[in-house]
Amino acid sequence: MSAFLSTLAVFAVGFVARPLGGLMFGRVSDRLGRKRALAMTVALGSFASLIIAVAPPYVMVGVLAYVVLFVARVLQGLAHGGEQPAAQAYLAEAAPPERRGLWSTLIYFSGTIGANFGLVLATILSAVLGQADMSTWGWRIAFAIGAVGGLFALYMRSRMSETEEFERTEAVIARERPSLVREMWVHRRSAFQVIGMTVGLTVSYYLWVVAAAGYSIAVLKADPTATLIASVAANTLFLVWLPLWGILSDRIGRKPVMLIGIVGLFALCLPLSAMIDGDPVRLFLAMTIAQVFVAAPCAISPAIMCEIFPTRIRTIGVALPLSIAIAIFGGTSLYLQTYLTRAYGPQAFSYYVMALLLVSAITVLTLPETRGRVLNDETA
Template identity: 40%
Template sequence: MTQSEPLPVDGERPTGPGRAPAPRSAVRQIAAASVGNAAEWYDWYAYSYLAVYFADQVFPKGSGNSLVPLLSTFAVFAVGFFMRPVGGLLMGAVADRYGRRTALTATILLMGGGSLLVALTPTYASAGLLAPVVLVVARLVQGLSVGGEFAASTTFLVESAGPGRRGLFSSFQYVSTTIGQLFASGVAVLLVHTLTGRQMDSWGWRVAFLIGAAISLAGLWIRRGAQETRSSVPQQAARPGLFEAVRRHPRESLLICGITAGGTIAYYTWTTYLPTYAQVTSGTDKGDALLAGTVSLAFFAALQPLGGLLSDRVGRKPLLVGFAVGFAALAVPLLHAVGDDFVSLLIVQCAGMVLLTGYTSVAAAVNTEIFPARVRAAGIGFPYSVTVALFGGTAPYLGTWFKESGHPGTFPWYVAGLCLLSACVYLTLPETATRPLDR
């Protein structure tokens, strides 16, 4: 501690760039990361929920096939998904070079701008090919933002935590993600039940994206008052290069991939694809499937802080191993247990959510504790986003493809296999919960 720094009073940690905030500012730090993350994922899921309403407005039908607009819309969704690694790399570099708060400001501005652009996308009838071009640009911007958001908010959350609280702070990454998903679902349901079908097709779907832009503005205001957790790189020190994390820390980069592979396939299977899986494999009623998915997501959000607190007491490794071994052993019987009724689906989803919490509640903390502060955000963002795009983003498509090819029972084994692979990685990890965090 230099002479110019004030001494701590009554055990209070000193605050300032690069230090964990005092307890009185902890709530503001969590809110700053969470509100932006929720806004990001609200916009991301609103697109998938409402695509069926604006597909015909933006894309022309081809050869009389009414599915062409919807397929084109989901193709644009996939393009946005694969922009996430670029966002993780670029925004992660911004966070490492200029500070976490700067990157968080950039990501929420990009998401709000992308959401506004979707809301203002012209129809194909009025603008021709310009309509799908505008939508593609909007999704590219949003994909860039989502990839960068995880890199920046993960490091920001965990660096904001005091000693013995990194797991708890880490858990809010998925609390806010789930809240954003639930809010998107709620807004979509409210619009569908309030407006007529013609109103939804013509302008109703735009309302959801205008709401997203407004949430982003609120998030921007909250983030502007947050405390920076790491100052920008001093002028006399060379700023980290774009690929420095991968080049100088290849083992850590591969560890991020191994840690993420099983977790992301389990996450997207249980939180996004399972209602559809129940419908196509067991004939579950669509309404029952959506209700079970909504209830289980709320249950999942409530579990996250409990998992984070537990990891601060017993360590990250026991939770990760418990998740991976549990899914490797139970993914197949659980997915085969999905029946055509609401109760069986809800039980399977909630059981999976309990196991999944072993990964989601500590993933941000584990990732952050692996890399040194100099390249932490980019070091996490790029390999994490690549792995999510390869395994998480493709989960619904592979599950449907296995079903259509006559092998629906293969998909559960695929999920179990990836979780077993991650279990092997978790067993080799050192325990990082009690280590001081490099700042």
């Protein structure tokens, strides 16, 4: 158990660096363009994965091995802190206003495909190599593949065109050079709304999409292969729910869809959490039911966040509060789940999640309805 908690602490290190990454690359995106920021973040993320893949083992260099991994996780955090907001801004500005809800689902759609690929790869490597080889060197293969995949993504992003909305505003931004502090103060309400939306969403996403399988294997001692298969199956269905919620939000509005998802998760959190007991079939059922509701806010929150900020600070306006919320609540969620379960019982973490979902629900009620909004530098 203590070894697993130590692993999760290292996992959280990357999240701590996210706010700085959001500040750095959010500023790049709003000053130099979405395309340039997306290219820089994927290059940095790929480089960090390569460092992890070739990092020397402890038996060779001692404590320096931990230092190398720490630095690589920090670089990953910097990249991820800027990448998602830049991608959200790009998609929001490129999408037709009447279909922005659908287009915004690509953020979590692509992320879940990546998570699924990682689970499938872990299943295959575990089956082929065995536990001993996986622990010794097999885990490096995934990071090497990630580094190569990042190079392909860099090539694809270099061929993208900049959004028309940014190009229309670029000259004004370059001439006026708006003060970041002043702009964030003016739009502080929107920034706090991003945090409020994110706290419940990020913990729910990591709980039901990312962490459920790893928690079952490491803490509940579930069968690794069967558990990973159950997780991949549930996550595959998650890809179906995302565009459906996006389409619905383009028809009935953002706020109703967000509230349906959050209230549904709040109501089902305790019974679904109780189903995670080490049995892969029950895990699949719990994940599938939960993900129907998780998909609602995941699908359209990228659109909402971009719709409440003007073009000149659309990326950094989202990046700073989003990365802070993810660092504080997302980065610690897996650690807290394990610790609270161990200290106070299996339902303790569920009450924590429900409290954060309540914050998110209240926040959504304060939002304006932004369905179909035309994005420009006056959007707010």
